[in-house]
Structure formats: C-alpha cells, structure tokens
Amino acid sequence: MSLPVVTATRYVLPLREGGSLPGVVEGNDLGTYVIKFHGAGQGPKALVAEVIVGELFRRLGLRVPELKLIQLDPAIGKSEPDFEIQELLIRSAGLNLAVDFLPGSFGYDGSAGNPGDEAMSRILWLDAFVANVDRSWRNTNMLVWHKNLWLIDHGAALYFHHSWMSAEKFASLPYDATDHVFSVAVPGVAKVDRELTAAITPSLLEEVIGLVPDEWIADGDRERYLGHLLARLSQRSAWVPGGAR
Incomplete structure (x- = not known):
C-alpha cells in the first residue's frame, strides 16, 4: 500500500x-x-x-x-x-x-462551535500520543470545511526523530495539555483511552509508517519509529492527560 x-x-x-x-x-x-x-x-x-x-x-x-x-x-x-x-x-x-486543498475552508477559532466532548478528547489523546506541540489557540492547525473539523499540519509531531532520543525517554515524556486548544477535554480523555489504545496495533503503525517514501527515510528508521511509538503506548500513565485507565 x-x-x-x-x-x-x-x-x-x-x-x-x-x-x-x-x-x-x-x-x-x-x-x-x-x-x-x-x-x-x-x-x-x-x-x-x-x-x-x-x-x-x-x-x-x-x-x-x-x-x-x-x-x-x-x-x-x-x-x-x-x-x-x-x-x-x-x-x-x-x-x-x-x-x-479545501477551498473555502477557514481556521478553527471556536466561533463555529466545538466538535463535541468525545471528539475533543480523542484529538487531545492522539496529540499527546504523538507529542504534537502545535495545537494551541495561537495556531489551532484545524480547519472548518462544510461545517466539519479537519486536522492539518502535523510536521511538529514525533519530534524525537530530530535527535533520535531513546525510545525509553520518549515513552515516558509527559505531555503538557494546558496550552492545547482542547485542554477543557482533559476530564474526558480517560473515557477514550482504552478504545484508542486497543485500536493502535503494531500492524496499524507498520501500515502508516510504510506509507513514507524511501526518499525521506533512512535505512532502519521505520523500525525505530515503530519501536518509539509502541514504547510510548506501553507507558500511557506518563503522558495521557488526566491519567490513563
């Protein structure tokens, strides 16, 4: 694929x-x-x-x-x-x-309403999992298009790969949700924790990592991405906003 x-x-x-x-x-x-x-x-x-x-x-x-x-x-x-x-x-x-390109879309600023408690909790949990530090009110990196919320610009996530910090360090790296656009959703994160944890299987991670073209990734790094993400999944108590179930 x-x-x-x-x-x-x-x-x-x-x-x-x-x-x-x-x-x-x-x-x-x-x-x-x-x-x-x-x-x-x-x-x-x-x-x-x-x-x-x-x-x-x-x-x-x-x-x-x-x-x-x-x-x-x-x-x-x-x-x-x-x-x-x-x-x-x-x-x-x-x-x-x-x-x-989504013609006629506009940046999400809250004026179009929130996407619902569960959706906000899912977005917050997933941003914490991939260590996405770029989803604040200063720059939500979300668009509203045809009344739906679309997520964009994830280049700041997975920042462990810039210096290749160890998988152990990344796994236990806390996530500061106080600046997140959906920080109000912290109380609901525990409700989606088990579902998302179960859904993120090794085969799913291998699939999305496999979509990266060879031109952009060094030999052996696919295994490193997989190892880092699986390690983080195993240490949810360290980074899930509000605590893991």
Whole structure:
C-alpha cells in the first residue's frame, strides 16, 4: 500500500503563514494541493511526521485532508520571480507532499462551535500520543470545511526523530495539555483511552509508517519509529492527560 503520486503542473501561490513556506499547486490529475517541500528548513522529517500522524489519525476516525505524493520538476521553480520561492522550488525538485486543498475552508477559532466532548478528547489523546506541540489557540492547525473539523499540519509531531532520543525517554515524556486548544477535554480523555489504545496495533503503525517514501527515510528508521511509538503506548500513565485507565 502506498500514497497516490501526482505531478505538479503549476505553482499557484505561496502560503506565507507557514514557517516552511508551503504553497498551492495544481496537479496533473486536475487537483489543487497544498505542497509541503522536502527542501524546506525542517527537511523531510517534517514530511515523515505529516504522513505518519495524518494517516494514523485518519484511520482512527478523524478528518484529515487526503495526502498524496507529488513530483516537482525544477523547471517550475526557474520561472518563479520571487527568489526565495524559486530557490525553495529548485531545492525541492523530486518527491514532495501534497495535501488536498479545501477551498473555502477557514481556521478553527471556536466561533463555529466545538466538535463535541468525545471528539475533543480523542484529538487531545492522539496529540499527546504523538507529542504534537502545535495545537494551541495561537495556531489551532484545524480547519472548518462544510461545517466539519479537519486536522492539518502535523510536521511538529514525533519530534524525537530530530535527535533520535531513546525510545525509553520518549515513552515516558509527559505531555503538557494546558496550552492545547482542547485542554477543557482533559476530564474526558480517560473515557477514550482504552478504545484508542486497543485500536493502535503494531500492524496499524507498520501500515502508516510504510506509507513514507524511501526518499525521506533512512535505512532502519521505520523500525525505530515503530519501536518509539509502541514504547510510548506501553507507558500511557506518563503522558495521557488526566491519567490513563
């Protein structure tokens, strides 16, 4: 099983609110995508986190825009007048990440209501599991589209891989939920703990880790991701907000 692959045909515009300068592109399948570049400052590891976390969340029932791989020809970058963007496009020639563009969506700020106690608890539990530090009211990384909540931008999760801290250390790393957009859901987290723990099987983790293309991941690192995530699952008392059941 692998992610679908498309080819970028036109660079449309940059999304300058992102630190890694993602952009909007058109693909040869006539789709429109937000492209995340392997040549951006955080490098391909941010894309690895996007794939593993986004696809894990999707399989556990949360809405995540469809992810694809996208081939970028350096010729597209050579015609870009903005030097910073041109350099990024040329540096990112090859395989990048494409996130389905949701036209007319807007950032979640609470004004559209909350998604319900159970959904908030599930999101909080899963963010704690993958150590996602980027879901605060300053930047919720959630969109409202057709009245539904969609989760985006998971490149800051799984930060253990930047220095490859030991699996034991990551497993017991506490999660500070006080700054999380759904911190009010802490009392309900225990109600979803057992269900989510049972759903995250080794085979499920192997499946989502296997979706990462070889170009972005070093030999042997798939096993390391699996080991770190399984270790964390086994030490829930250390990081589940409000305590594990």
